[in-house]
Amino acid sequence: MSDVRADDTASDLEVEALRGRAGSGSLAILLAWRARERPHHWFLSVEEDLGFSFAELAASAQSMAQALRAAGVGRGRRVLVRVGNDERFLPAITAVWLVRGAAVPMHPAASMNDVTRVVASMDVAAVIADPDDEPAHRVDVPVIDVPRLAHGPVTDGSDQLDVPSDVQGDAPALILLTSGSTGLPKGVVLTHDNAWSNLRATVSAFRSDTEPARLPSDEKPPNLLANPLSHTAGIVRLLFALYVGRSLVLMRKFDPVVAQRIIETRGIDNLTINPSMLRMLLDGLPRGVTLGKVRYVSSGTAPLTPALREEFEDRFNVPVLQAYGQTEAFGGIAIESVRDVLEGRRRPGSVGKPLPGVELRLLDSAGRQVEPGMSGEIAVRSASATSGYVADDSPQVVEDGWLRTGDLGRLDEEGYLYITGRLKNVIICGGFNVSPDEVEAALEEDPNVVEAVVISVPDERLGELPVAVIMGSGDPESVRESAATRLAPYKRPRSVIVVDDFPRVPNGKIDRAAVRRDALARLGLAEAVQ
Numbered sequence: 001m002s003d004v005r006a007d008d009t010a011s012d013l014e015v016e017a018l019r020g021r022a023g024s025g026s027l028a029i030l031l032a033w034r035a036r037e038r039p040h041h042w043f044l045s046v047e048e049d050l051g052f053s054f055a056e057l058a059a060s061a062q063s064m065a066q067a068l069r070a071a072g073v074g075r076g077r078r079v080l081v082r083v084g085n086d087e088r089f090l091p092a093i094t095a096v097w098l099v100r101g102a103a104v105p106m107h108p109a110a111s112m113n114d115v116t117r118v119v120a121s122m123d124v125a126a127v128i129a130d131p132d133d134e135p136a137h138r139v140d141v142p143v144i145d146v147p148r149l150a151h152g153p154v155t156d157g158s159d160q161l162d163v164p165s166d167v168q169g170d171a172p173a174l175i176l177l178t179s180g181s182t183g184l185p186k187g188v189v190l191t192h193d194n195a196w197s198n199l200r201a202t203v204s205a206f207r208s209d210t211e212p213a214r215l216p217s218d219e220k221p222p223n224l225l226a227n228p229l230s231h232t233a234g235i236v237r238l239l240f241a242l243y244v245g246r247s248l249v250l251m252r253k254f255d256p257v258v259a260q261r262i263i264e265t266r267g268i269d270n271l272t273i274n275p276s277m278l279r280m281l282l283d284g285l286p287r288g289v290t291l292g293k294v295r296y297v298s299s300g301t302a303p304l305t306p307a308l309r310e311e312f313e314d315r316f317n318v319p320v321l322q323a324y325g326q327t328e329a330f331g332g333i334a335i336e337s338v339r340d341v342l343e344g345r346r347r348p349g350s351v352g353k354p355l356p357g358v359e360l361r362l363l364d365s366a367g368r369q370v371e372p373g374m375s376g377e378i379a380v381r382s383a384s385a386t387s388g389y390v391a392d393d394s395p396q397v398v399e400d401g402w403l404r405t406g407d408l409g410r411l412d413e414e415g416y417l418y419i420t421g422r423l424k425n426v427i428i429c430g431g432f433n434v435s436p437d438e439v440e441a442a443l444e445e446d447p448n449v450v451e452a453v454v455i456s457v458p459d460e461r462l463g464e465l466p467v468a469v470i471m472g473s474g475d476p477e478s479v480r481e482s483a484a485t486r487l488a489p490y491k492r493p494r495s496v497i498v499v500d501d502f503p504r505v506p507n508g509k510i511d512r513a514a515v516r517r518d519a520l521a522r523l524g525l526a527e528a529v530q
Contacts, residue, residue, distance in 0.1 A: 256284030448474030
């Protein structure tokens with residue numbers, strides 16, 4: 001899977017003209033540029049299949065764009081993209097940009113109810129989906145059927161994309177659905193400029209030159225992409241790979257055995273996954289199995305407990321970098337430095353410093369900035385941050401250029417960020433604030449606890465009580481007693497429920513709303529759920 005013909009490369013003038021446009025305007029320029037630079041170079045492989053070239057992907061994007069135009073989709077219209085982690089996703093979103101529209105990615109496992117509500121509430125003009133996607137075909141908008149791509153030479157020039165030059169940077173490019181598992185999904189509006197800013201900031205964490213680079217002449221190992229492409233982390237990594245010219249191996253769904261085999265056979269040298277995937281690698285791989293040439297792992301999208309991080313590092317002898325981000329900020333906000341972690345310089349509990357171009361403030365309940373070392377709500381200002389949600393009646397998320405994240409944290413004197421909890425998840429027990437993240441971390445220090453979720457249950461006297469739901473082999477009372485040694489009395493779970501497994505949303509994160517519903521039912525409090 002490498003460059004195979006000397007005539008793959010277009011003239012330097014043509015390639016440089018397209019490269020010069022990468023950084024502003026339509027994001028479609030990324031695939032157009034790569035398809036002109038080296039059309040037969042493989043870019044994207046699905047697990048252990050043969051890789052698809054830039055030319056094949058660009059030709060597919062051209063075909064989908066023609067179908068969208070035929071369906072009457074044009075400037076500013078929204079298109080629901082319901083394809084999974086395979087070769088169709090990049091051409092699909094590129095096709096939407098070619099017709100000057102905005103892509104609304106949705107995981108294909110999302111229910112018929114979700115499809116109906118999103119199409120109606122977000123004024124979706126068309127859907128791109130698999131021919132066998134039944135929910136997609138039951139809505140009253142045009143559906144563009146896209147079967148899996150077949151390999152073959154592109155000889156008709158259809159890989160030469162005509163990227164519109166009249167797309168402004170502030171035009172919506174993506175509308176990302178928040179991962180809430182109850183209520184109507186909110187659509188986070190992200191513009192082309194938001195994405196370009198994010199790409200430059202991400203590159204700056206690794207090198208001083210943030211301009212998009214030409215494809216390297218020497219073959220580098222691909223990156224492994226295990227996050228769903230319908231979620232922020234997956235899309236950001238896909239665009240980043242295009243921007244820096246690094247090939248990708250996509251996983252349809254994370255499986256630890258398949259992941260380890262890909263790591264070995266493809267020479268993967270780094271991983272970007274979430275804590276649930278860390279846990280799956282620990283539980284799913286026999287002891288003695290290594291992660292090959294992987295030098296470090298980046299963990300994001302959910303809190304990483306110290307116990308899980310320590311267990312993973314001890315088992316695989318690979319450091320785990322913490323990262324912090326949010327869909328509304330288009331991904332990364334802060335990340336630990338690769339160099340610092342590899343050289344043994346680490347701030348325990350910190351998620352690192354803000355990415356270049358990202359400003360942070362910690363605010364109290366009155367919106368006033370707190371002093372270093374004090375906890376407050378994290379507010380972010382960056383060129384990557386959203387301007388708001390699709391629905392007009394959605395709450396304002398940006399005030400005077402500052403995005404209120406709803407997360408709690410603190411900054412030390414040197415600017416390192418520590419996440420301390422979630423504002424909306426705080427349990428108020430007898431007037432005291434209890435952070436579920438803190439209690440979960442304390443519970444997972446118990447070797448008999450694999451994973452823990454802390455929920456609130458109503459209480460007439462104290463308002464709310466913390467209750468723990470755990471996976472593991474521990475006796476409930478012994479787990480409570482163990483956690484009690486690490487927590488103040490008001491933070492201690494009042495009861496512990498043991499389950500075999502947790503329900504999860506498509507990106508592997510625990511479906512906390514479902515956990516809470518089940519726990520309340522077990523406690524005989526199901527009728528208290530609103």
